[in-house]
Amino acid sequence: MSHASSPKDLKRNMKRALKTRPEIPPFKKNTRKAVDARNQRAAEWPDFEDRRKDVTSRRQKALDSLNELHVRLRKNWASNGVTVHEAVDAEEARRIVLGIVQKSGADRVLKSKSMLSEEIEINDALIAAGIESVETDLGEYIVQLRDEPPSHITMPGMHLTRVDVGKLFAEKLGVDYTEDPPALTQIARRTLRKQFLESEVGMVGVNFAVAETGHIITVTNEGNGRMVTTLPRVVIALMGWERVTQSMEDLAQLWQLLSRSATGQRASVYLNMMQGPDPENGGPEEVHVVVVDNGRRALERDEELREVLRCIRCGACLNACPVYQQVGGHPYGGVYPGPIGSVVTPALWGIRSAPDHPFASSLCGACEEVCPVSIPIPKMLLKLRQRRVDHRGWPDPEKTLWGRFRWVMDSKRIYESASGIARNAQKLWPGGGEKMVVPGWTDHRDAPVFAKKPFRTLFADSEKRRGK
């Protein structure tokens, strides 16, 4: 994985992305397909809204008793023979993973898709230590070959066409060019299969950990997650601290909503459930879970934003987002793109880490509408906008502007004279009022034109005519 650009460059990145995107951007087409698929699955259940509410409350309940659930989880992990590691931050997580891999003596790690692994930038750390890291999810494999970060939470190569992938494989794998998706899949499969059989360490993300049994759950479509957790001798599971669910019943409900929301499937092809080491039956000898905090515990105490920890990383909000549809995921920078990324990034690592993210939204609400766990993303973006403003220094031209706005709007007299002055100024604009330059606005649009008389005057005139 190459480094994603910094989240701080969002505004510049987005502008550039709009200029350089292809005529028919793949993310525009692919998001549309994903939205249609999701909507079809939602429409299939007449009680979809109720199920969504149910899953939301299951997820929230788990968050509300997270400490207690963690205790039960640890107990079950201990009796299942799972080794638990705690990482406060990304740095500690990297050190732990590296330690496990080095102890195993492996020179290669097989990875199944994990956003948390992107978050802790484990690939770079492994490579720096002379350890090869191989992505086994097809999409992740493709972006890894391109030396790019994923552009989507569940569909890492969302920004690519099959022509892009065909060219990539021909160049990097030395195969004949083809753009036939099944043929491309077979090429990746052949290349990866060999590695599965030769690798000592597997690494997976954790969608859910079930407190009442200790099961570690990975949701995949390609079966790579299962191979990564069964073939290697040592398995490392990277888990965000909030990913605990209470029961198998919770899991059953969450899995269905996750599948329907993420890809429009009734159920993902694989639901990988790992309980612990099982060498007698050909399973791994060691299973390690690395529970990563990296800002999550603090976020849990953040009254305004803690609900975002309900997120199950389905990516439905990315697909539904009209901003994401225009630019794809890369311009967001960092790890988590789209509406949820614009909340998660500044929520986990502070508003200074992603100062423009909360503003990269028209607040249209399409994200909240499709979120399977009802995260009020627009409301959170508004809270984060307020935090951004609170972090502005003084003097600050923007603050001054809004101070003036308040002053004008606070008084009928000032409002009327200010609008009168603006009206007269616009009248004088050469070429007509709609040609007036309004910074930002008139880069792309004509200016709105002040009416000859405002409503208040027209209304007063008509009242006079009515004899009132």
Added chain:
Amino acid sequence: MVSAKKSPTVHLFIPCFVDQFYPGTGMATVRLLRNSGCEVVYEPEQTCCGQPAYNSGYRDEAAHLARRFLRLFMDAKAIVAPSASCVAMVRKHYGELGLVGEDAERWESLRTKIWELSEYLVDVLGVKKMEARFPHRVAYHTSCHGFRELGILEQPLSLLKSVKDIDLVELDDHRRCCGFGGTFAVKNSALSAAMGEDKLEAIRRSGAEVVTATDDSCLMHIGGLLSRQKQGVRTLHYAEILAGEKVEEGEE
């Protein structure tokens, strides 16, 4: 038009930019309410509900204007505005401003009394039919704040459908944002315009001569793009269509 049993007194809220740029929307609102048997009151002290400041992260400035708004309208039995997003601001987002004491009490009481125009006509007064004639192909643009925050869609559509000779068409993907988003349109101008461009494409495909909506703010953005590109498609608030204004006189 069906007239209401009593004649309710309605306080108009004409948002600042409608007051200044789109007074025709306001006058159409007056006409529609009067035709439906309402007494219409307009308090000229009113200015802005505070939404632009709130959406830009300036909560204190927004709260100040919210308190002003609540003071001004506290005795109203019904407030009607021809702007879904301003109604959503008062009905929903005022609750996020940390109002306390009598301000909070006023909001608690007022938030159930403020209506977007079509909500008031259809849901409160039970209006079903319009007398207007509008012989044009019209595309209805679904405003995000109207649809997602207030659940408005059927009300304006049912009224528009009853207009004589109107050719009402649905835009492809009509629930998709036009890209306005308040100060988003200025802060992320290119992005906003790219989103608007997709909306324009849908409008072109529909063959509409006129684009209408519950919100002049969306229409200001869509109309600004259309006019810059000389597309020959006009924007007009639905109130003006329902009130029987001619499209040629739409802007004034």
